[in-house]
Amino acid sequence: MLFRFPASTRFWVVSALLSIVALAGCALAPSVQIQPPAPSTIRADMPRANSIDVEHSQAFAHWVDEFRTSARAAGILDATLQIALDDVRFIPRVIELDQAQPEFTRPVWVYLDNAHSIQRIARGQDKLLQLRPLVEPVAARYGIPAEVLVAIWGMESNYGSFVGDIPTIDALATLGFEGRREQWARSELLAALKILQNGDIDRAQMIGSWAGAMGQTQFLPSNFLAYAVDADGDGRRDIWNSLADVMASTANFLASSGWRDGQPWGFEVRLPAGFDYARANPEVRQLSAQWTDEGVQSMDGAPLPALTDSSILLAAGARGPAFLVGPNFRAILRYNNSTSYALAVALLAQRFAEGPAVQTPWPRDLQLLSRSQLLALQTALNERGFDSGTPDGMMGPATQRGVRRYQLSLGLPADGYPTLDLLQRLQ
Structure with a gap:
């Protein structure tokens, strides 16, 4: 009899499967029905592994069947469901990566060191020169600097060279079944089915990251439905293969997320002696002129550029650099809700425009908590x-x-x- 495990039990089953199957040296077959190892590979001490294999396979298949029913009720056609789910597979590696996201597990300075390599900066500047005829009209239409669009492109797929290799349907089904973020994963999986049904991409080409983000600028399926643009006029929104669609979709996302044309994302600042660090809080927002009145200064002593709703950001605490950030920084955060990521994009775009690197030393002796x-x-x-x-x-x-x-x-x-x-x- 098939039954549904609660999220906590599913997580235990997945964790046990990962460790025991790794010891047994067996691999999961690429389908809902996960096969046990061939008889010739079964050791005398493996009956528990086989038991968990079967149990896990049945539980995952049952979860998929239940999701199929709810998706059908939400308007997904049987033909789409067959294409998407008949061969869906559980991917253990997705669970491992979900628990080790670099923007949340590395110190910000290590993340920025990797993001701002000499090669990435130089390649981005070259791409800007090569693609100006394509990118600048998009930047003008949406009010997003070309440097920011290319910086996101560089961060997300190394300028289109790697869009990920994990089938989006499989990744989201794995995350949904695992249970830690089941409702979110179910919602994104339903959005992915709608994309397939709309004909924007086929299942084989719908690939991306372990988290279900897709294409050259890594849109989640729900964001694809809301913001993707058919800029080249071919009748499909293709963020995997059409660079025009990639840039327009990214610009549309930022413009719809509160980007304010003509304002900088922010800039590094010096805080006055005796500054109340409790005011370095994203909830404390005011004009840059008001921060000037409190003694906050630019790094070169020039007047602070005009910023509305700006706040002080201390990405590494009181000992690290300070930044004054505004609405455009928060728009980047909506793209990826990680301070390290948003700083990486903003500062990379700044370097493309021959702007300065961070001048205040990072407190590299601080140990980030696990x-x-x-x-x-x-x-x-x-x-x-x-x-x-x-x-x-x-x-x-x-x-x-x-x-x-x-x-x-x-x-x-x-x-x-x-x-x-x-x-x-x-x-």
């Missing part, structure tokens, strides 16, 4: 009365507020940056 350490920090903060939300091992606004309150209680700069020293104090 996910388990951050989970311990959140738990300890909550136990001490400094509410940091539900402990999940991920840094978010609630955790930052809890860290700030704890820092204030100790008389430390309230920059909201979690450090190993803070964790040790709490413990």
Whole structure:
């Protein structure tokens, strides 16, 4: 009898499968029905592995069947469902990558070192020169600088050289079945089926990252439905093969996400002595002229460029560089909600335009907390009365507020940056 496992049980089954199957040296077959190893490869100590193989296969197949029913009710045709789901497969590697995203697991300076290699900067400048006839009309139409469009393209697919190699349908089905973000994955999988049904791309070409992001600028299926553009007029929105569609779709996304034409994304600044680091908070927004009145200065001493709704960003705490960022930085964050990513795009575009690199040294001696350490920090903060939300091992606004309150209680700069020293104090 087939039955549905709850999310927590599915995660245990997946984790057990990954470890036991790795020991057994067997591989998952590319279909819903995952086959056990051939008899000649079965060792005497493997009956538990076979049992979990079968159990996992049945559970995944049942999840797919249930999703098929809900997708049909949402208007997906049987022909589309057959093409998309008849050979769908579970991909263990997707789960591993989901738990090790570099923009959330590396210090910001390491992430930027990799993102801003000499080769990537030089190649991006070359691409800008080569593609100006294509990119500049798009930039003018949507009000997005060409440098920003090429920077996102460079970050997401190394200028179109690698769009990913994981079938989007399989990746999203894997994430949905695993259960940690099931509702999100189900929604994105349904959007992917709508893309197939619309005829924009076929299943074999719908490839991308482990997270379900697709094409040369890595749109999630829901964002594709909302923002993708058929710029070359061929009747399909093709962000895999049409560079015109890639650039127009990316520009449309940013323009629809609040980009303000004529404003910079932000810039590096110097903070005055005695600055209240609690004001380095994305919720504290004001005109750049008001920050000037508080003693915030540009790096070269020139007047701060005009920015509306701007806030101070400390990506590495009080010891690292400070940036004044505005609405356009937040538009990049909507593309990928990672401060490291948004800084990488903004600063890469700045380098394309012969602008400066970051001038203030990064505090490279600081140790970034691991996910388990951050989970311990959140738990300890909550136990001490400094509410940091539900402990999940991920840094978010609630955790930052809890860290700030704890820092204030100790008389430390309230920059909201979690450090190993803070964790040790709490413990």
